[in-house]
Amino acid sequence: MLEVENLRKTYATGDEALKGVSLSVEGNETVAMIGPSGAGKSTFIRCINRLTDPTDGKIRLDGTELTALEGDELRSVRRDIGMIFQEYNLVERLTVMENVLTGRLGYVSNWQAFRRQFPADDVERAYEILDRVGLGGMENKRVDELSGGQRQRVGIARAVIQQPKILLVDEPTSSLDPETSETVMTLLTDIAADRGIPVLINIHEVDLALNHADRVVGLHDGELVFEGTPADLDESGLDTVYRGADPDETPQVPRSDGDTARDGLDPSVPGGT
Amino acid sequence: MATGKRTWQRPTVFGRREIKWGVYALVVGFFIWSTVGLGVSLSRFLDGLASGVALLGDFVPPEATPRQTARIVDKMLESIAMAMVSTVTGIALSLPIAFMAAENVSPRPLYYLGRGFISVSRAFNAIIVAIIVVKAVGLGPLAGIITITFKTVGFFSKLFAEDIEDIDMGSVAAVRATGASPAQTLLYGVVPQVIPRFAGLSVYRWDINIRTSTIVGIVGAGGIGSVLLTAFNRYDYGYVSAILLAIIAVVLVAEGVSALVRRRYQ
Ligand SMILES: Nc1ncnc2c1ncn2[C@@H]1O[C@H](COP(=O)(O)OP(=O)(O)O)[C@@H](O)[C@H]1O
Ligand SMILES: [Mg+2]
Numbered sequence: 001m002l003e004v005e006n007l008r009k010t011y012a013t014g015d016e017a018l019k020g021v022s023l024s025v026e027g028n029e030t031v032a033m034i035g036p037s038g039a040g041k042s043t044f045i046r047c048i049n050r051l052t053d054p055t056d057g058k059i060r061l062d063g064t065e066l067t068a069l070e071g072d073e074l075r076s077v078r079r080d081i082g083m084i085f086q087e088y089n090l091v092e093r094l095t096v097m098e099n100v101l102t103g104r105l106g107y108v109s110n111w112q113a114f115r116r117q118f119p120a121d122d123v124e125r126a127y128e129i130l131d132r133v134g135l136g137g138m139e140n141k142r143v144d145e146l147s148g149g150q151r152q153r154v155g156i157a158r159a160v161i162q163q164p165k166i167l168l169v170d171e172p173t174s175s176l177d178p179e180t181s182e183t184v185m186t187l188l189t190d191i192a193a194d195r196g197i198p199v200l201i202n203i204h205e206v207d208l209a210l211n212h213a214d215r216v217v218g219l220h221d222g223e224l225v226f227e228g229t230p231a232d233l234d235e236s237g238l239d240t241v242y243r244g245a246d247p248d249e250t251p252q253v254p255r256s257d258g259d260t261a262r263d264g265l266d267p268s269v270p271g272g273t
Numbered sequence: 274m275a276t277g278k279r280t281w282q283r284p285t286v287f288g289r290r291e292i293k294w295g296v297y298a299l300v301v302g303f304f305i306w307s308t309v310g311l312g313v314s315l316s317r318f319l320d321g322l323a324s325g326v327a328l329l330g331d332f333v334p335p336e337a338t339p340r341q342t343a344r345i346v347d348k349m350l351e352s353i354a355m356a357m358v359s360t361v362t363g364i365a366l367s368l369p370i371a372f373m374a375a376e377n378v379s380p381r382p383l384y385y386l387g388r389g390f391i392s393v394s395r396a397f398n399a400i401i402v403a404i405i406v407v408k409a410v411g412l413g414p415l416a417g418i419i420t421i422t423f424k425t426v427g428f429f430s431k432l433f434a435e436d437i438e439d440i441d442m443g444s445v446a447a448v449r450a451t452g453a454s455p456a457q458t459l460l461y462g463v464v465p466q467v468i469p470r471f472a473g474l475s476v477y478r479w480d481i482n483i484r485t486s487t488i489v490g491i492v493g494a495g496g497i498g499s500v501l502l503t504a505f506n507r508y509d510y511g512y513v514s515a516i517l518l519a520i521i522a523v524v525l526v527a528e529g530v531s532a533l534v535r536r537r538y539q
């Protein structure tokens with residue numbers, strides 16, 4: 001179970017990416033985090049396994065508080081968190097097998113890693129997972145020979161072989177065509193269900209979120225502005241997430257009005273000559 | 274509203290047109306001042322050309338006695354061996370410095386240390402380094418090896434550090450995210466991305482080192498260069514051109530091998 005409390009992140013540039021976000025993810029639920037580009041979705045996920053250091057707040061994974069961990073302790077928590085990335089982030093010049101086994105690095109010595117000598121169990125599991133994600137027989141291909149969809153499956157295999165307690169997924173489908181996106185999302189949620197672990201998926205394609213998630217949370221400008229089931233997410237909810245309108249105070253604004261103002265045809269806008 | 278046609282000129286990198294012409298005038302002025310200052314005149318140039326042509330005549334045919342041929346072969350092998358040894362030691366020393374000098378994988382103080390060393394190594398021409406090293410360790414191939422190793426480190430670390438800076442840090446982060454140790458992250462995230470460039474750069478530097486190893490002998494740092502100097506001092510131009518031909522042959526072969534290997538790796 002992942003518990004995040006009041007997470008804040010201010011980058012060195014002064015950007016306040018997260019302004020106190022709290023969220024729990026547990027059981028084997030799939031939580032979709034939606035929000036416009038720049039809302040802080042990637043920052044949130046990267047803070048959880050400390051690829052980015054949060055400025056303030058608490059993060060607990062199965063009770064272990066991990067915002068202050070360093071060195072070996074941090075690495076051992078990272079082994080329990082599987083990450084999947086938008087750009088796959090595979091090592092292009094390594095084989096599919098090496099990329100998958102990368103997920104076991106936390107369990108072998110540097111020397112074993114150098115010799116590519118992984119325990120037989122790890123190798124066996126790698127074969128099984130490759131079959132599971134539909135890449136059976138591809139273990140010796142170099143990743144740069146694969147298509148986008150295949151690469152993302154390697155990315156999933158690398159995260160799953162960690163036998164993590166949670167999967168964190170950052171925009172897994174943004175670089176894929178709609179059909180491949182659908183299969184990748186199905187694969188992700190199925191695998192998580194098989195293994196009984198929760199998944200937190202950042203995504204900005206709302207349809208995909210609605211079709212695959214048990215719960216949807218909406219991030220806008222570093223703040224959590226929506227939380228509910230896919231059925232709860234109506235027009236005004238979407239407006240809140242994507243335009244920051246507070247549904248209680250601001251009336252629905254038809255889109256065309258906004259566009260007209262921006263086109264400079266509004267006589268009240270100064271600056272025309 | 275403006276009347277008439279508007280005009281457009283490509284903006285100049287100098288900011289203003291007056292500055293641009295000023296800079297051009299300065300460059301031409303500096304060239305003229307340098308030529309006059311060095312006492313180069315057209316008649317002096319033509320005289321030089323004439324004696325050059327006469328000298329060229331003395332170069333043909335290239336000839337060498339059997340003893341001279343044996344000496345060329347012997348010293349050429351020494352050059353090649355010097356190049357080989359310095360390439361290997363130079364690259365071995367370059368590796369830690371290259372990683373130190375790569376901004377994306379190195380902490381600040383180490384980065385400046387690495388960059389500093391590279392600048393020093395690159396500041397001096399091989400001949401200047403060789404003169405100093407010969408004074409320090411004496412005549413012979415050891416001086417050549419030290420010189421070429423030193424130059425290799427400057428060259429190789431700089432270019433390799435730039436290749437390390439160009440890698441995709443996303444994949445490196447992904448490896449780290451699995452709980453890999455720093456050494457494992459380097460092995461699985463960084464090294465595979467730079468191996469091809471490493472191979473290409475190594476062969477390229479080997480080829481440069483072959484060329485350098487044929488010249489440092491001029492100042493006594495071993496190899497074929499010393500034979501060339503002796504031949505010149507004796508006005509034995511047939512011998513000189515035989516040596517030059519041998520150098521050209523070896524350098525061409527090295528360049529060919531280097532190009533071939535690099536094409537395979539890119
Ligand atoms: N490394 C960084 N340095 C400075 N600012 C950053 C960095 N990464 C992200 N940001 C800023 O933080 C905000 C949130 O970014 P991000 O988490 O990438 O959003 P999302 O993933 O929702 O598009 C943006 O304003 C972005 O410019
Ligand atoms: Mg993002």
